Amino acid sequence: MEKTTVDHKDNRFELLKELLLADDRKDFNILRDEYLEREKFKVKVAPVVDEKIEDLKENFPKYFGKTITETIKIQIRDSQDEVVEALYPIMGKLVKKFIIAEITKLTESINQTINDKFSISQIIKRLFKGKRTDADDVLQEVFEPIIEEVFVINKDSGLLAGNYSRGNIADKDMVSGMLTAIKSFAKDSFSKDGQDIEDIKFENFQLSIQNFKTIYIAIATSGVISSDFEEELLDNINNLAEIILRDRSYLTDEEKLNSIIQKTLIKTE
Amino acid sequence: MIAKKVLLVGNFGVGKTSLIRRFVLNEFSEEYISTIGVRVSSKIIKIDTEEIKLLIWDVAGTSADEKVPKAYFLGSSAAMFVFDLSREETYNNIKNQVDIVKQLSGLGTITVVGNKKDLVTFKEIEQLKKTISISIDLITSAKDDENVEDAFKELAKQSLN
Structure with missing residues (x-):
């Protein structure tokens, strides 16, 4: 008798399950079918996709090169x-x-x-x-300093008395004249109390001018001028001026003057 | 060869630069004239047997012009005063201007040159010679290359005195 009661209970439970889970079971079956379909699809499609990816990897420039170039051009322009x-x-x-x-x-x-x-x-x-x-x-x-040009010039007339040139100046008399003119212009325009122009600098050259009573000596140098070199050069210019002013015959004998310029200032040559 | 500094002075536009251009080959850029008021050119000229290198200082404007440094006139051996035959204002005050050049340069004689002969008639030149306060040494035309070399030869001769 008791067993009958248990069986009866089991049937009721099964019946209740069917009543309550019918919808869920239906959804479950749909999902399961979908999953199985996808798995089947995946098995079929995956090789094709892999093949396409490999093809893209190999032929990317061919397929998209032109488009990318055009896009970059537009991007750069804009x-x-x-x-x-x-x-x-x-x-x-x-x-x-x-x-x-x-x-x-x-x-x-x-x-x-x-x-x-x-x-x-x-x-x-x-x-x-x-x-x-x-x-x-x-x-x-x-940057070894080099004496490029030396001009000994008559102060008033601007006439060249003697010179040394490392290069080749086209017309040293004209250069002396213009240098004197520039000096006069600067003195007339800017100087106070008889000051005179002493240095002209341009790119690689420096033109040092030392003024004496009747002459002035202009020296063009290139390279880095150290204080030591400048000091020695100034001493040598003063020595040269002293020699010339003590014996004025140097001013009328160009050859003699050129020789003393070389001896006093261009000692190495 | 000896070198001599000679001056070329006169009002703006009288043709000094044109005379130089006719006469010399070696010259610096004209920009110097407007920048510092002078430009130096050179020319070798033969007088009798002697060769002279003329260093021609082309001075902008007149000696009376305060902008021209007086030092430009120093140490010169000769000077040429140029005026324009076709422009009265360039010779109206010529005697005074020539005297100033003499005073600044220390020169006793200045060569007076009337330029632009091509712009005036013979009759006009004769008339001008009668009225001008100074004697004209040479009549030139830089345009037609007339008497240009003679004018500079005269300057070179003067520089030797």
Whole structure:
């Protein structure tokens, strides 16, 4: 009797399950069918997709190259500022690279000079050299100062009395005349209390002018002019002027004057 | 060869630069004249057997012009005063102007040249010679290259005195 009661209970439970879960079961069956369909589709489609991807990888430039180029062109045309901003750091890097290369060359040259300077013989020489600094020495050797032109000019007339020229001046008499004119112009326009023009600088050249009673001496130099070189040059100019002014025959004998210019100022040659 | 500094003075536009251009080959840019008021040109000229290198200082304007540094006139061996035969204002005050050049340069004689002969008639020149306060040494035409070399030869001769 008791068993009948249990069976009866089981039937009721099954009946209740059917009543309550009918909809869920239906949804479950739909989802399961969909999943199974997708799995079937995946198995069929995946090889085709893989094949297409491989094809794209291999032939991307062919399929899209033209379109991308066109797009970039349009983008550059329409967004020039942005493009410049994007390129600027790259250009900056290139310029920086060039400057670094040039500085490296210069550094190597300076290092070479420093190495030479610190050889035993040079160290001994330095012990006796006085107030000259290493920087002066290095700069002087890297950019050696050279006397390019020397003019001894009559102060009033601007006529050239004698000269030395390392290069080839087309008409040194005309240059002397114009130099005198420029000097007179500067003196007349800007000077106070008899001051006179002393230096003219242009790119690689420096023109130093030393004024004396009846003559002036103009010297064009190139390279780096150290204070030591300048001092020595000034001494030599003063010596030359003293020789000329003590013996005025130098001013009427160009050959004699040219020879003394060479001897006093261009000692190495 | 000796070198001599000679001056070329006269009012603006009388043709000094044209005379120089006719006569010399070596010259600096004309810009110097407007910048510092002078330009130096050179020319070698033969007088008898002697070769002279003339360094011609083409001075802008007249000596009376305060803008021209007086130093330009120093140390010169000869000077030429140029005026325009076709423009009265360039010779109205010529005696005074020539005297100033003499005073500044220390020269006793100045060569007076009337330029632009091509713009006036013979009759007009004769009339001008009668009325002008100074004697004209040469009549030139830079345009037609007339008497230009003679004028500079005269200047060179003067520089040797």
